[in-house]
Amino acid sequence: MQQNKIDHEEEDDEFFETIDKLIAQGINAGDLKKLQDAGIYTCNGLMMNTKKALSNIKGLSDAKVDKICEAAERIVQIGFCTGSELLNRRKAVVRITTGSQALDTLLGGGVETMSITEVFGEFRTGKTQIAHTLCVSTQLPFSMGGGNGKVAYIDTEGTFRPDRLAPIAERFGLDYTAVLDNIVYARAYTHEHQYNLLSGLSGRMAEEPFRLVVIDSIMALFRVDFTGRGELADRQQKLAQMLSKLMKLAEEYNVAVLMTNHVIADPGGGTFVADPKKPAGGHVMAHASTVRLMLRKGKAEQRICKVFDAPNLPDDEAVFQITRGGIADVKD
Structure with a gap:
């Protein structure tokens, strides 16, 4: 190890x-x-x-x-730059392996820093398993497809299990105790608590080398704290503020943000739509997420990931499986 x-x-x-x-x-x-x-x-x-x-x-x-x-x-560049200068800045982007080569290929190399990746799907489609795997793979050195950084995990549903990381750490050849020490965890109980945790995280990121922020899940507390159409506008405004905070953290500290999200029934999906479901959060969530990935169940432990929306990725799918060691490729 x-x-x-x-x-x-x-x-x-x-x-x-x-x-x-x-x-x-x-x-x-x-x-x-x-x-x-x-x-x-x-x-x-x-x-x-x-x-x-x-x-x-x-x-x-x-x-x-x-x-x-x-x-x-006078210290930082906040004005216009050329396309060449922007391309040079983009060289700082790190792509973190998911543990599945098929999924990494779908994502153009892995989960990107300086962007928000949203993973949505029904229960038991592998959202939290991807989050757990990334908690470990993020700590790998750059040469192994990792991010050589620490992880911040905000848990809104009580689904994080530190013992789940033991076999994943073993798979990647990392020391389990060191893996846990490189993860800061917080359990959020209200959307306000969730936002305040992000505000406090900035200080730690300025002093320590973080590379990933996980929120599992982003919409859970908003769906509890705001009820009915009368509170919808207020909910979306607060959601937009939180997503803006996440995007600023991603760009300010060169970290990847991974959000899991629920799906809701879509009554307007139409008669000819086989699975009329859509991600929660509406247009505010859609515009804030850089990459949106839709998960669905396959055979046994197989899961199918589809690029739902991305600025630089084609609409395509990848098949992976959930193993004891986390997310992995499907064996022939």
């Missing part, structure tokens, strides 16, 4: 332009502490907030916010 030694890589420096660097630009250390208390630790994260939101931080006036933002703009 190999130990999981995980450190910040030099190639990630651009994602960790901490706000401490603003001191050299003449910003007061006390004001920086106020930003950190509000969950803002990097210059990129600072620029991802509106001035209105920054002004709501206790002790920061509009004048101070303007000065801080101007200083941050």
